[in-house]
Amino acid sequence: MYKFISSLLIGLSLGAIYSLMSISLVLVWRSTRVVNFAQAGQAIVSTYIAYEVVNRTGSFWLAFIVAILAGALLGAIVDRYFMRPLFKRVTTGPIVAIAPVVATLGLLGILRAIVGFIWGVELKPIAAPVSLDGYSLGSEVLPFAPYNALVILIVAIVLIVLSLLFQKTNLGLSLRASAFSPEIARLSGVRVNEIRTLGWAIAGAAGAIAGILATPTSYLSPNSLDILLVFGFAAAVIGGLESMVGAVVGGLVLGLGVTFVSNYVSTSLIFPTAFVFLIVILLVRPSGIVAGKRSRRA
Amino acid sequence: MSLVVSNLSVDHGAIRAVSGVSFTVESGKIAAIIGSNGAGKTTLLRTLSGLKSATHGSAQWNDHDLFSVKPEFNVRHGIAHVGEGKSVIAELSVEENLHLGAIWRKNKKEMKSTQLDVIELFPILGERIKQRADTLSGGERQMLAIGRALMSRPQLLLLDEPSLGLAPLVIEQIFQTIKSLRDQMSLTVVLVEQNALGALEIADTGIALNLGKVVVAGSAQSLLNDPAVRAAYLGY
Ligand SMILES: Nc1ncnc2c1ncn2[C@@H]1O[C@H](COP(=O)(O)OP(=O)(O)OP(=O)(O)O)[C@@H](O)[C@H]1O
Ligand SMILES: [Mg+2]
Numbered sequence: 037m038y039k040f041i042s043s044l045l046i047g048l049s050l051g052a053i054y055s056l057m058s059i060s061l062v063l064v065w066r067s068t069r070v071v072n073f074a075q076a077g078q079a080i081v082s083t084y085i086a087y088e089v090v091n092r093t094g095s096f097w098l099a100f101i102v103a104i105l106a107g108a109l110l111g112a113i114v115d116r117y118f119m120r121p122l123f124k125r126v127t128t129g130p131i132v133a134i135a136p137v138v139a140t141l142g143l144l145g146i147l148r149a150i151v152g153f154i155w156g157v158e159l160k161p162i163a164a165p166v167s168l169d170g171y172s173l174g175s176e177v178l179p180f181a182p183y184n185a186l187v188i189l190i191v192a193i194v195l196i197v198l199s200l201l202f203q204k205t206n207l208g209l210s211l212r213a214s215a216f217s218p219e220i221a222r223l224s225g226v227r228v229n230e231i232r233t234l235g236w237a238i239a240g241a242a243g244a245i246a247g248i249l250a251t252p253t254s255y256l257s258p259n260s261l262d263i264l265l266v267f268g269f270a271a272a273v274i275g276g277l278e279s280m281v282g283a284v285v286g287g288l289v290l291g292l293g294v295t296f297v298s299n300y301v302s303t304s305l306i307f308p309t310a311f312v313f314l315i316v317i318l319l320v321r322p323s324g325i326v327a328g329k330r331s332r333r334a
Numbered sequence: 335m336s337l338v339v340s341n342l343s344v345d346h347g348a349i350r351a352v353s354g355v356s357f358t359v360e361s362g363k364i365a366a367i368i369g370s371n372g373a374g375k376t377t378l379l380r381t382l383s384g385l386k387s388a389t390h391g392s393a394q395w396n397d398h399d400l401f402s403v404k405p406e407f408n409v410r411h412g413i414a415h416v417g418e419g420k421s422v423i424a425e426l427s428v429e430e431n432l433h434l435g436a437i438w439r440k441n442k443k444e445m446k447s448t449q450l451d452v453i454e455l456f457p458i459l460g461e462r463i464k465q466r467a468d469t470l471s472g473g474e475r476q477m478l479a480i481g482r483a484l485m486s487r488p489q490l491l492l493l494d495e496p497s498l499g500l501a502p503l504v505i506e507q508i509f510q511t512i513k514s515l516r517d518q519m520s521l522t523v524v525l526v527e528q529n530a531l532g533a534l535e536i537a538d539t540g541i542a543l544n545l546g547k548v549v550v551a552g553s554a555q556s557l558l559n560d561p562a563v564r565a566a567y568l569g570y
Binding site: 206220227228 | 383385404405406407409410414415417421422423424425426430433434435437438439440482483486
């Protein structure tokens, strides 16, 4: 029972972080039809910046805010000065399908190299703002710590803010309309290019939050967030790639699945578990687990 | 006050889809543009709203040069385009589709009152207001597409085959609504149609396109009486 509850809670906090990365990939995919592999690179840059802020000021929360802003700015820059010119130049031939993949993978490599050049390759820690020591339950100490609870809380807040933004505001309507039908959005007076860049900024901010939240329980290195990208991508596909609700459900399913398998079977099965989930979903429900009448909402 | 299109040519790569087209639509009038598949009607409308760029020629709506700005800014000059094939966003609700049409105005109060006007015009949209657009029937979707365009309070409405794929009774209703937009709100309408008879019956002027060129132009009545037009487009 104790093991079950602790797996559940740890799975949720892990899944919460996957969800954010997954949302970030979904937002970009549905507005630009690009799987943004560079998101791990953007998040690593913002997380290193956060590391510097924590080092200099000692404030995790200041670093958290700075990371969000840096992530948003980077996302906007990548779209405006990288993807937009790319789509303008590359318009015909088989290269159209592959160019964005090459571009975002290339950018991931470049961002990692820049980070390695500035900060070196040794592991850097970011201290957690609250304890990493597990809660105790009678004589047992759970692996679930106040920090894990904080992660769940922050992600829940971020998700509520995002869903209010997307469902209740004019900006959210513009973002959804531009993603689902750029032409109708444009004819309705939405400045689609600017809105898309804003979408990349929001995605960048979500990825940055995932990056800084994932780091206190491990270490920072130029490729320490690559795993997060893989799980975020798997979660996005499990959720059907189009829906933010799907992204969250996919992230939670994956976080729980991975935690239960590693606690009850073997830690060496973490990666295979993710891919088993991915492949089963692709075979059984290629449009994602939340697909159905309302799946493309959110 | 008029739409003046002069010597307009538009290419799709090597294909000239619109070729030296000129016409004028007086303010508050309906111009029907008829022609069979591939005549260049859609290309013409897409060029007017700015979705497609012209190769030669010009188009003016009053003092505004339609080709000087992107489509998202043409709508700010009172020009609304309803694309071919029930142009609504399936993933959004009826209400969201309507709000989208007024989004650039950034005026919630005005948006609400315009929405009431649109629902008065198409009461069924009021009944379906919270439903997703892809749950609507074809006729309802076309009404929503027109409603979305009206939400921007346009002066010039560009309609691309609103009757496409609809039942005769619904077509009649849509045409009557277009007529009432002219008669009651003095909207100027460019109505692209393959349903030539229905379109010419409500239009003031008519233009027949073939292979991108104007073959006949004149008052709607004169087109209805023209033996060549009757044979080619009206089938009697
Ligand atoms: N995107 C495109 N790329 C290449 N050629 C095109 C494109 N769109 C239209 N064309 C060509 O331009 C010509 C005019 O097409 P357009 O769609 O304007 O005709 P239309 O009068 O609207 O026809 P319909 O009544 O079938 O809608 C056709 O020969 C068509 O094949
Ligand atoms: Mg057409």
